[in-house]
Amino acid sequence: MKLSKRLATIDALITEPEDIIWDCCCDHGYLGLALLKRNAANKVVFVDIVPDLMANLELLLLRVSSAQSMHSNNDQWQVLCKDVGTIKLTSDTKQVVVIAGVGGELLLKLMQQVVANNSMHIIQNVRFILCPVQHTYTLRTGLDLLGLGLLSEQIIVDNKRFYEVIEVSFNSNTTLSKTGDMMWQYDNAVHKAYKQQLLNHYTKMLNKDALYYQKVITDYQGLIDS
Ligand SMILES: C[S@@+](CC[C@H](N)C(=O)[O-])C[C@H]1O[C@@H](n2cnc3c(N)ncnc32)[C@H](O)[C@@H]1O
Numbered sequence: 001m002k003l004s005k006r007l008a009t010i011d012a013l014i015t016e017p018e019d020i021i022w023d024c025c026c027d028h029g030y031l032g033l034a035l036l037k038r039n040a041a042n043k044v045v046f047v048d049i050v051p052d053l054m055a056n057l058e059l060l061l062l063r064v065s066s067a068q069s070m071h072s073n074n075d076q077w078q079v080l081c082k083d084v085g086t087i088k089l090t091s092d093t094k095q096v097v098v099i100a101g102v103g104g105e106l107l108l109k110l111m112q113q114v115v116a117n118n119s120m121h122i123i124q125n126v127r128f129i130l131c132p133v134q135h136t137y138t139l140r141t142g143l144d145l146l147g148l149g150l151l152s153e154q155i156i157v158d159n160k161r162f163y164e165v166i167e168v169s170f171n172s173n174t175t176l177s178k179t180g181d182m183m184w185q186y187d188n189a190v191h192k193a194y195k196q197q198l199l200n201h202y203t204k205m206l207n208k209d210a211l212y213y214q215k216v217i218t219d220y221q222g223l224i225d226s
Contacts, residue, residue, distance in 0.1 A: 013152070026048050087117070151169055
């Protein structure tokens with residue numbers, strides 16, 4: 001199974017062996033399956049809130065495990081049917097939490113819950129790789145308020161849609177900007193098109209809250225020359 005460009009970009013950020021990788025909001029589980037296949041971690045934990053999806057994924061994993069003599073559940077992989085906001089991270093492990101494919105506002109809510117439900121002693125060493133569907137300005141504002149710092153950020157186009165892949169950690173002292181200061185390339189046509197799409201969107205939002213959205217527009221306009 002070939003990963004989409006978006007999921008392949010996330011996959012490519014996991015280069016060092018990990019103890020645990022959390023594929024949160026995993027749906028079909030394509031990302032976690034690819035990570036499992038290349039032994040990117042001792043264990044891949046798949047989390048999604050929809051029971052049918054998780055039951056099917058578990059059956060698939062059991063089939064793959066027996067075909068490849070992979071170890072069973074709770075060893076190399078685990079399927080959790082639950083709200084991502086309630087996950088309990090493990091202490092003393094090198095782990096990455098991936099949350100991708102949900103709206104930026106929901107993603108922020110899940111991150112706030114994960115941070116509230118796990119002790120800072122554990123969570124400070126966790127790397128989070130986030131890829132929201134839109135609402136990145138809100139997400140970035142909230143992540144910064146939580147105290148998360150930037151590790152990396154990039155813009156990608158997949159299936160004619162723009163996405164930001166944002167890597168953050170409590171261990172980073174680099175401030176996460178609301179507009180993704182580090183990810184823009186001044187001469188890149190794709191980046192210019194993405195910026196224009198954001199400006200068009202926030203201009204339409206001005207009639208909802210002129211003061212707030214004018215500030216958002218001004219922040220994006222301050223980034224690069226069009
Ligand atoms: C579009 S899929 C994303 C799949 C994959 N992560 C990707 O990026 O392609 C979104 C998934 O998020 C799951 N989801 C939404 N809210 C959730 C929550 N609070 N906890 C766990 N899963 C959730 C949905 O059930 C759905 O399967």
